[in-house]
Amino acid sequence: MEKIMEFEFSKEFLERFKLALTVRDDVYIQESLGGVRSADICEILSEIGIEEAKYAFDILSSDIAADVLVELEEDFRVEFMEYFTINELSHFIEILDSDDGADLLNELSPQRREEILEEIKNEEKVGHLLDLIRYDEDVAGGLMAKELVKARENWTVKRCIEEIKIQAENVEKIYSVYVVDQQERLKGRVSLKLILLADENKKVAEIFEENIISVGIFLEAQDVANIMQKYDLDAVPVVNVRRKLVGRITIDDVVDVITESAEEERQLMSGVTSGIEEDDGVWVISKARLPWLVIGMTGGLIAAQIADYYSGALNIIARLSLFIPLIMATGGNVGIQSSAIVIQSLAGKNGFHDTLGNRLLKMFYVAMVNGSILSVIVFGAIMLLFKDQLLAITASIALLNVVLLASFMGTITPLLLDRFGINPAIASGPFITTANDLLGLTVYFSIAVFLYSL
């Protein structure tokens, strides 16, 4: 029912396309890629061998090829660019927007980077690129492009339009014209819609919007994303400490930041290191998963040691071991729940934050409520199933304590990680969960030993 005007992928197409590549059937390749969008070409290229991909790439028109190069997956592109000459790369980097060009440069060796910058003729572009490659990917400076349209307050709307015409080649998407003073400091903006609607002879000073939102060069990418989302911005100007306008960030770059950080979080929470995807090879996937599994297993071995330490008690009261899974699972679940809500809050856009004391207090109340309810259920269940009062008391008291402890750990760990600049999502991952398991087990056995007076 849904009609999307999107390129249709099929196994048949891919087979036929690969065949055309092996026999170097340039006409077929050209025809089958004609009119296909760059994002779709990227997917096709990533499905064929890298040398084949380069062959098909060379047949593309220069503009499409440049877009494709930018939109390829980073891992693939790094490898792919090794098949390019310095001449080819400098050609593409010269015609791309400065932010995309800088991204490509940052993926190359310092030596190739030097050679490419020497090769580029446009001095202004080289200046932009040199400026941009200094910034990390995860701050505003690393997201911004230098290309934008500037205007002065005393300009007329007509002059703005002329300036846009001059800059239109360089600036792909124009949302606003930014108004600056003689020191290039940001004063405000005029939206494209307003320019279109205003009288040609009106002065910019009369129509421009003052007091607009801007971000500093070193603001974190995630914060830029939060601000643009909160205030529904299509683009945001970037200023330096002296409020000089140095670039602008567009919403498409920020959408990528948002999805990448969601994906990173998912991988941290599920204990998979490094960005892997389902179509990576068996060894790549195995390697990415193994570290966390080994950590979890080491935790399991330590748990065995702890249990062995209490083997005296276990030998006397064999039934104690029956509730190890219950204690561990509940502690784990409580810990993950507690950390998830703190992580969400840390990632969020809300301006008001609770103090640490209030957070811990509320965490304590929630843990008391849920811990008490669970303890009562467990007490009843054990009395019913095993008719053993001491066992029921031991398990339910231990459970309450484990819930309290896991809540505390789940709340405090992401806050501490965040304080030290580590992504707090790790707190929901296997490492912390394993630590929680061990703590829970120790609490359980300690309480058992105490109550059974062993």
Next chain:
Amino acid sequence: MEKIMEFEFSKEFLERFKLALTVRDDVYIQESLGGVRSADICEILSEIGIEEAKYAFDILSSDIAADVLVELEEDFRVEFMEYFTINELSHFIEILDSDDGADLLNELSPQRREEILEEIKNEEKVGHLLDLIRYDEDVAGGLMAKELVKARENWTVKRCIEEIKIQAENVEKIYSVYVVDQQERLKGRVSLKLILLADENKKVAEIFEENIISVGIFLEAQDVANIMQKYDLDAVPVVNVRRKLVGRITIDDVVDVITESAEEERQLMSGVTSGIEEDDGVWVISKARLPWLVIGMTGGLIAAQIADYYSGALNIIARLSLFIPLIMATGGNVGIQSSAIVIQSLAGKNGFHDTLGNRLLKMFYVAMVNGSILSVIVFGAIMLLFKDQLLAITASIALLNVVLLASFMGTITPLLLDRFGINPAIASGPFITTANDLLGLTVYFSIAVFLYSL
């Protein structure tokens, strides 16, 4: 260092503001909210009592108030709107974009909805609203606004600009003018930039872009988001089955879809039901967490029953219980890892997908690699720590089987859930994890009983 021109929140401001509200100091309220952006006003309102919030809201200018109403958190807004008269609500819904107006209507009781629609004078707006409230929030129809600028192929650029001037009041953000034929079918678009740059007397037919991406009314919101992100679109036109242009979706709505689905996924993975936030009350948070904890605990009680069933074996070989945590933790980790990668792939934008057979085969290889490595480590560790060959063999064989089983469950469960239209992220949540734990425990004891010939 970073300078964001954002409203500064402080406890002091809030205290002072609340005080002004209690004494009904309208001048102070008006002054302190003057020039504050709507998104910031929303945060202030959500921090004060709901009646106080309504009082402050009424002091706002009509335009700002309408924006605030749209940007409030949904839960808060539903409650907040109960303090509004039919007259007030119809006023705001009339001046809002149709998509925002329809969202508000959908949050009201059917009776109030009727009354409001009767109250609205603008017949075109009523038509738009009636059209939009039919669609679910999670399809393109539920995201789109009816307001857009249309043009015909035989129009001149000049006429386009005139049409934009007429529509500018209704359409807040204009990215493109959509070109339609006499049956209102979508033919293509002209970007605002192009209109600004083109000769006034040029015909639309000469400059418009054909073969543009559009989405069907019933396409899922997540797919709309993927398409807009993949092709870097600021706005996408929505068409019905006859390709008639019925609305357009802008990137800001889609950014909300992306973050909301990331948040939903986090909550599913961490076992928290319903959208709660850190500043909700103790009871709300406790209630949202309890269901999963009870499920997890029930799993723990079943695990106790399983272990009790094997108590004969446990009594003879007490050491078997030492490795329950290891088996369960590893099974849980493997299951979460496997499901996470499938979930990521299901949410992703890649056009090519593996067949089920290939997926399971690759899953099997990965599980064999990691399972074997872990088994060898466990065998060595137990020999070293406990010097018990039979125990080492039992634990390592059980571990390999648990890894294989958990991988299979982790791969197949999200695929099945997705097939039945359930969010596959649940597969990483406590429910499935608990089921995996129980399976793992059973496998462990079965193998032990077999190997020890008990």
